Amino acid sequence: MKTMIRGEQIVKSFGAGIEKARVLDGVSVEIREGEFVSVMGPSGSGKSTLMYALSGMDSIDGGQVIFEGKELSALPEQELADLRRTRMGFVFQQPTLLKNLNLLDNIILPSMRDNRKNASGLVEKARALMKKTGIAELEKRETAQVSGGQLQRAGICRALMGNPQVIFGDEPTGALNSSAAEEIMELLAAINEEGTTVVLVTHDAKVAARSGRILFMRDGAIVSELLLPRPGNGAKDMDSRVKAVLARMQELGI
Numbered sequence: 001m002k003t004m005i006r007g008e009q010i011v012k013s014f015g016a017g018i019e020k021a022r023v024l025d026g027v028s029v030e031i032r033e034g035e036f037v038s039v040m041g042p043s044g045s046g047k048s049t050l051m052y053a054l055s056g057m058d059s060i061d062g063g064q065v066i067f068e069g070k071e072l073s074a075l076p077e078q079e080l081a082d083l084r085r086t087r088m089g090f091v092f093q094q095p096t097l098l099k100n101l102n103l104l105d106n107i108i109l110p111s112m113r114d115n116r117k118n119a120s121g122l123v124e125k126a127r128a129l130m131k132k133t134g135i136a137e138l139e140k141r142e143t144a145q146v147s148g149g150q151l152q153r154a155g156i157c158r159a160l161m162g163n164p165q166v167i168f169g170d171e172p173t174g175a176l177n178s179s180a181a182e183e184i185m186e187l188l189a190a191i192n193e194e195g196t197t198v199v200l201v202t203h204d205a206k207v208a209a210r211s212g213r214i215l216f217m218r219d220g221a222i223v224s225e226l227l228l229p230r231p232g233n234g235a236k237d238m239d240s241r242v243k244a245v246l247a248r249m250q251e252l253g254i
């Protein structure tokens with residue numbers, strides 16, 4: 001598989017003077033096209049910071065991030081923003097949808113900028129995504145009129161509008177009950193099956209067990225990596241994957 005993102009010796013600190021804390025301490029990592037990678041680790045170990053560094057959402061203090069052959073820190077701000085908008089999709093714990101817009105408009109809004117002339121094409125595309133993610137009937141509802149899981153599906157539709165090569169998820173199931181979380185993970189797994197690279201930060205072994213590779217972080221470094229076989233069918237397969245993740249977490253004291 002081709003390399004999609006390469007992080008080399010990434011260093012990132014927050015604060016200044018004696019308050020200064022090195023949150024990423026020379027992290028090197030490679031994400032290949034089509035992979036499904038989860039990042040786990042204790043709270044504060046640098047998981048989100050690593051994801052923001054790899055996606056160019058946040059600047060880094062040392063090392064480099066190469067995304068599809070381009071070094072992110074060398075790109076002008078506008079080019080970086082364009083790259084994020086056209087090649088990447090983001091899904092957060094709480095989807096940042098606007099309260100006074102219905103789901104359909106929320107999904108379309110960020111893409112309007114690139115496609116002002118083809119609003120009907122965007123509506124068509126958003127409707128197809130809403131159908132695929134099981135929220136076709138909810139297009140007219142406002143954000144307060146749907147469940148957390150439905151809202152997250154809308155967030156995923158919005159992230160998919162630009163046909164991203166990679167979806168970054170920061171605890172996308174963190175605010176959901178277990179059945180809604182399961183459904184969202186099934187959706188992300190299906191998106192990955194279709195070829196989109198997925199990189200997730202999660203605390204949840206059941207979520208991470210869906211991926212093909214798990215990176216474990218501690219104190220700003222990747223301290224372990226677990227490769228999982230391609231998912232098989234049935235609860236038994238899932239159980240053994242979850243067990244493997246939990247065993248590694250226990251071994252690492254996470």
Ligand SMILES: Nc1ncnc2c1ncn2[C@@H]1O[C@H](COP(=O)(O)OP(=O)(O)OP(=O)(O)O)[C@@H](O)[C@H]1O
Nearest residue numbers: 014015023041042043044045046047048049050201
């Ligand atoms: N913008 C910021 N300013 C100052 N400190 C920050 C900032 N963002 C993160 N940090 C600090 O960097 C450290 C790593 O944060 P990060 O969010 O990457 O951890 P995490 O592993 O994702 O944690 P969690 O699981 O709790 O979300 C934490 O100590 C956090 O307080």
